[in-house]
Each structure stands twice: as structure tokens, then as C-alpha cells.
Amino acid sequence: MAEIDARLAAIAERFAAQAGEAATEIAAALDRKDWSELARLSHSLAGRAGMFGYAAIGEAARRVEEAVDAKLSTDTIASLAQDLLVRMAELNRA
Numbered sequence: 001m002a003e004i005d006a007r008l009a010a011i012a013e014r015f016a017a018q019a020g021e022a023a024t025e026i027a028a029a030l031d032r033k034d035w036s037e038l039a040r041l042s043h044s045l046a047g048r049a050g051m052f053g054y055a056a057i058g059e060a061a062r063r064v065e066e067a068v069d070a071k072l073s074t075d076t077i078a079s080l081a082q083d084l085l086v087r088m089a090e091l092n093r094a
Helices: 002-032 035-051 055-069 074-093
Strands: none
Touching (some): 002 074, 035 055
16 A cells, blocks of 8 residues: 555656646647647646646636636636646745
């Protein structure tokens, strides 16, 4: 059991370490207004974040994906994406 916990902790640490790269990709998609890419990245992030206990990041990513899918305004999508990026930056500072 301890070995499994150690492996899960290592995977969660890797997720946190890779958050910077994911944030860069999300910010680039947002800058390009590449909504399909933003939705894809957000969907992927939501699933991974939830698996490793980062519920706030997972929920923020889900909101971005849903906003893109619902074709909400550019301002709304940008605001939600910025919130996601802030949460990801906080993860890197922790």
C-alpha cells in the first residue's frame, strides 16, 4: 500500500511540475483565439487535475471547456481562462 501511495504522490508531483507547460499552451491558445485547442487542452487538464486531487484546477478547466462548447462570448471565455491560469500559477508557487 505504501508503494502505491508513493507512486501516486510521484505522479501528482509530476502533474504539478508540468502545470507550467500546460499553462503556456493554454495561454497561447487563448492569445490565438484557438477555441477548439483551448477546449481540448482544458478538457485534458480537467481530467488529469481531478485524478490527482487538484479539484479547483479541474473545475476551472471544466468551466473553460464548457464556455467554449457553449460558444459564450470571447470576454467570458478569456475571463474563465485567466482564472484557470491564475490557479495553475498558484500550484507552481505551492
